Amino acid sequence: MPVEVTNIVVAGIGGQGVLKGTDILAEVALRAGFDVKKSEIKGMSQRGGSVTGEVRFGPEVYSPMVPTGEADFLLVLEPTQVAPNRHLLRPEGVLMTPAEINADELPNKKAINVALLGVLSAHLPMNEQLWLASLREGFDLSFFEANKQAFLLGRNLRAKANP
Amino acid sequence: MKIESERKLLSGDEAIALAARHAGVALGAGYPGTPSTEILEAFAEYGGRGQWSPNEKVALEVAIGAAFGGARALCTMKHVGLNVASDPLFTAAYTGVTGALVVVTADDPGMASSQNEQDNRRYAVAAALPMLEPSSSQEAYDFVFRAIEISERWKIPVLLRVTTRVCHSYTTVVPRNVPVEVRPGDYSKDIKSRVMIPAHARPAHRRLRQKLAEMLAYNESCDLNFIVPGDRSVGVITSGISYMHVREALPTACVLKLGFTHPLPLDRIKAFVDSVDRCLVIEEGDPYLVDAIRAAGLKVEGKPESFRFGELDVPRVRRIINHDLTPEIPKPTGKPPQLCDACQYRVVFESLRRRDCIVAGDIGCYTLGVLQPFEAMDSCVCMGASLGVGLGLRHVLPEAQARRVVSVIGDSTFMHSGINGLVEMVYNPPPTGHVLVILDNATTAMTGHQEHPGTGRTLSHEPTNRVVMEDLARALGIKRVFVIEPRFGTSEFDQLLGECLDRKELSVIIARRPCILIAKQLKQYAAREEAACECDTKPALCQ
Numbered sequence A: 001m002p003v004e005v006t007n008i009v010v011a012g013i014g015g016q017g018v019l020k021g022t023d024i025l026a027e028v029a030l031r032a033g034f035d036v037k038k039s040e041i042k043g044m045s046q047r048g049g050s051v052t053g054e055v056r057f058g059p060e061v062y063s064p065m066v067p068t069g070e071a072d073f074l075l076v077l078e079p080t081q082v083a084p085n086r087h088l089l090r091p092e093g094v095l096m097t098p099a100e101i102n103a104d105e106l107p108n109k110k111a112i113n114v115a116l117l118g119v120l121s122a123h124l125p126m127n128e129q130l131w132l133a134s135l136r137e138g139f140d141l142s143f144f145e146a147n148k149q150a151f152l153l154g155r156n157l158r159a160k161a162n163p
Numbered sequence B: 001m002k003i004e005s006e007r008k009l010l011s012g013d014e015a016i017a018l019a020a021r022h023a024g025v026a027l028g029a030g031y032p033g034t035p036s037t038e039i040l041e042a043f044a045e046y047g048g049r050g051q052w053s054p055n056e057k058v059a060l061e062v063a064i065g066a067a068f069g070g071a072r073a074l075c076t077m078k079h080v081g082l083n084v085a086s087d088p089l090f091t092a093a094y095t096g097v098t099g100a101l102v103v104v105t106a107d108d109p110g111m112a113s114s115q116n117e118q119d120n121r122r123y124a125v126a127a128a129l130p131m132l133e134p135s136s137s138q139e140a141y142d143f144v145f146r147a148i149e150i151s152e153r154w155k156i157p158v159l160l161r162v163t164t165r166v167c168h169s170y171t172t173v174v175p176r177n178v179p180v181e182v183r184p185g186d187y188s189k190d191i192k193s194r195v196m197i198p199a200h201a202r203p204a205h206r207r208l209r210q211k212l213a214e215m216l217a218y219n220e221s222c223d224l225n226f227i228v229p230g231d232r233s234v235g236v237i238t239s240g241i242s243y244m245h246v247r248e249a250l251p252t253a254c255v256l257k258l259g260f261t262h263p264l265p266l267d268r269i270k271a272f273v274d275s276v277d278r279c280l281v282i283e284e285g286d287p288y289l290v291d292a293i294r295a296a297g298l299k300v301e302g303k304p305e306s307f308r309f310g311e312l313d314v315p316r317v318r319r320i321i322n323h324d325l326t327p328e329i330p331k332p333t334g335k336p337p338q339l340c341d342a343c344q345y346r347v348v349f350e351s352l353r354r355r356d357c358i359v360a361g362d363i364g365c366y367t368l369g370v371l372q373p374f375e376a377m378d379s380c381v382c383m384g385a386s387l388g389v390g391l392g393l394r395h396v397l398p399e400a401q402a403r404r405v406v407s408v409i410g411d412s413t414f415m416h417s418g419i420n421g422l423v424e425m426v427y428n429p430p431p432t433g434h435v436l437v438i439l440d441n442a443t444t445a446m447t448g449h450q451e452h453p454g455t456g457r458t459l460s461h462e463p464t465n466r467v468v469m470e471d472l473a474r475a476l477g478i479k480r481v482f483v484i485e486p487r488f489g490t491s492e493f494d495q496l497l498g499e500c501l502d503r504k505e506l507s508v509i510i511a512r513r514p515c516i517l518i519a520k521q522l523k524q525y526a527a528r529e530e531a532a533c534e535c536d537t538k539p540a541l542c543q
């Protein structure tokens, strides 16, 4: 079973939209028909503490927690949070940080979580329509255009890098 | 009520709330506490009647009343909340209920946000109550219905024991498509069952044991427990979230998954143990299952003591299976929380630090005053303890030290169990007097900004009567009661504290300023209340 489950960890600090990011990701996987589990440690996130959200999806998922060293993807929204979470990533796993995004191209700085979801989406089997639908419904509608732009910026990065 | 029976991704807390709603629960009462808080919030959002009580004991009593009245009632709290509510819990097991009563205890192994990691499965044994333990949101949803069924069949409160990972993990749920309307209460007199004088309680205890025996017989063949067939060379007995870790760590093993974990179906367990070559018991927290199974004379393997601490996960379960006792690599700690930069508590803790106070503290955001740069908290035991502990210190310390002792408590915590401590302060005043600082930020910030009796708003943020803490303190006979806004860049608070410390009298300082994180919401509530006042039906609340 473990081979068929995709494990993603999103990390950051309170206020960066970590949990919103995992919400969108989990919703997309659910709509794509997968079994999905999402886990989050909230604690005192509002007081600026660390926040992590974990999403696992596949034909059947048991534990809601990504086992140490088995994350396929680690999205980190705040550079200081790379070190405390790196142990979650498997050796060949992919780390994604804000450094991949040119902040000047973002419609607004807060959309970094959505931009990184875009980068992630290029590695996952779910189609673009599902992502955009979840982005539309997951936020206030007035944010949609900016989020779409941020998402596509991330999603098309790889295509740009290796044309 | 309409139910769409599509697949949803719900947290365990939301699943419990939705099930309570679908099962026609008439009243949900509780007190906030991680990881249980979201249950009542979601219940109210789904249209149920959910309310915060001042503390868990009162919440349980309200729920018992609703169940005496023939309705279906839900009561929610975190694990330590059940300590507070244990008095009514134990005797409600004797009285039984007329409607249904489901008591949710949300345990926090690993202490993501708690002061201890007690295992409340022990309460089921101690109070002699049936207990169900779901391991996913779907089970959390289904088990609420089953708990109600058991509660109504045996006329007994049922414990629904969940843990942080069940409460806060989002997993798929397919709701039932036949909702039940809320059934109103209807009183029928039953003095012998409900008035626990010894003459009634003696037979009630026997009745309780009889009910337990019947529930045990039921549990021996109940579908809340099931076997996952597999390789019989290793069998695992497990429950709750541990079941999920086990399925992942040992996908081929034969598993006995227990959902109804008190009273334990020991015949069934024996049959399972006999059917496998090697039998392991994998559970988080205390050795509750393994002790009971061994006491029944069965040969099973438990986990090494080091796994009593913290949560289990897949790698730890693999270690237990493989007898791997090599030191576990501690998980790197993330960025610890701290008081917000603009938090007014900073002014208070700065003053307490500067004056080298001995601070009997309490639980809330303000417990962060223990961290640098303040380190201005000397104790934190349980909610409400700041008063008693501070008074005890004042009674025994030499005068010079006693006069530095200050009790510090938050507004929600004051309403929860600080009031009793204040009564103690009036009744047994130390010779040096005492100083209580109530940090009133107009919310229960720590658990995500819930209302409480001092805010004048209900769980759903609608206006209601407000308990005014300064009036309460004055009514208790305390003469020196001050309300002050702690402001950065002024020494007003510090001066007032100094003055109170100098006197050998009882002083209460209410440091009042709303939490900055809810400034926006407070404005909205105020606007809403003002609009409502103009056409209003409840002028008594509009002062």
Ligand SMILES: Cc1ncc(C[n+]2csc(CCOP(=O)(O)OP(=O)(O)O)c2C)c(N)n1
Binding pocket: B031, B032, B033, B034, B056, B078, B080, B081, B082, B084, B114, B115, B363, B364, B365, B366, B383, B409, B410, B411, B412, B413, B414, B439, B441, B443, B444, B445, B446, B447
């Ligand atoms: C018996 C019990 N119930 C609930 C909790 C969870 N809890 C910890 S502190 C707290 C209340 C904090 O509110 P307040 O005193 O107003 O302080 P604030 O966080 O707003 O500073 C709660 C509900 C607990 N620790 N113990």
